[in-house]
Amino acid sequence: MNQPNTPTRVRAVLADDERLMREQLRSRLTEVWPDLDIVAEAKNGLEAVELVREHRPDLVFLDIRMPGLTGVDAARQIAQLPEDDSWLVPEIVFITAYDQYAVEAFEQGVADYVLKPAERERLLVTVQRIKKRLAQRQDGASVPDVAEPAGAPLQQLLHKLSGQLNPGAKPNYLQWIQATVGQAIQMIPVEDVLFFISDEKYTRVQTARIEALIRKPIKELVDELDPSLFWQIHRSTLVNARAIDGITRDFRGRQMVGVKSLSEKLEVSRSYTHLFKGM
Known part of the structure; x- marks a missing residue:
């Protein structure tokens, strides 16, 4: 089977408030994806949004729980950044220790996840899936894929995850x-x-x-x-x-x-x- 034609060097931003977790994920990614360029690392959600705006990466890894601005809130801001002919909003990979968030992200089919601590075999699955998605975006394709079911919009997923992070908060939508x-x-x-x-x-x-x-x-x-x-x-x-x-x-x-x-x-x-x- 032919491998997806992903860009030669995919650029990524990594965000986690725990330095050891960032180092561990960077090390694992170096093993399973040697061609990946981690162009910047963020210690919180606000920093992640600014680094994405500055570096315009293809991919961003976001810890779900970060102080100040959670990974979910950061993803919502990143999804609103202006696109142009040379750059699209990056693919999102959530970093989480909580299975329920991972299941939501996977089932929606609009994001991926890495469970802490990042295990090599599971990370390989994520990497292959992201490579395929990036190749499809590069080709302008939107081919149905049984492994990546169509789901609600990314913003809908982020609303759900935000509700899980703040279970006491009830959404008060405009009427x-x-x-x-x-x-x-x-x-x-x-x-x-x-x-x-x-x-x-x-x-x-x-x-x-x-x-x-x-x-x-x-x-x-x-x-x-x-x-x-x-x-x-x-x-x-x-x-x-x-x-x-x-x-x-x-x-x-x-x-x-x-x-x-x-x-x-x-x-x-x-x-x-x-x-x-x-x-």
Whole structure:
């Protein structure tokens, strides 16, 4: 069987607040993935986000539990970093001592995990899976894979993991959007919104009947909306999953989401094509 055509040198950032754990994981990775470049190491979540922004790696290893900003919160911020033609949001590998987090990450199919302490054989499985995912991203492919089932968006997984880290906290999702419609302010039920799409200044709120504007950016809405209802399909777009009418491809091969009641199509960026595997 041919091996995936991954980039010659994959670049990674490693984040764990325990120095010995960072050293152990780095050592194990050197054994199983000699071509991997660990370009930076972080001691906390905030540092991890800044290092990802600075180094633009292909891959980031995040300890789930870190002081100040957890690995889950750091992943949520990293997922919102702006992409361009030369860089996509990195693949996420969670480092955890807790099996329940690992199971969530694996079953969702949008992240991977390493259990502490990192064992060589298990790490080999993760490395092969990440190499394959990176090769598919490089080729622009979104081929269904029985070993990597389609799941909810990365943000939905992160919401779930965040809830496990803070079991006493109950999500309080937005129920209404206060938006400008012409010269008037209108209260719009969130469930009526078909999609949100942002430009540099405003976010468009689209329902079946009206188009409105708000100043709240997508990166804030992601944290305030129910992730089981609103899927992020692009760094500037959230779509109501119940409003999706089908998936097509345009002449450039990009996935486009059709929306009920509208002729408009919404582009799916490469980071989110996994949402529609097999469709």
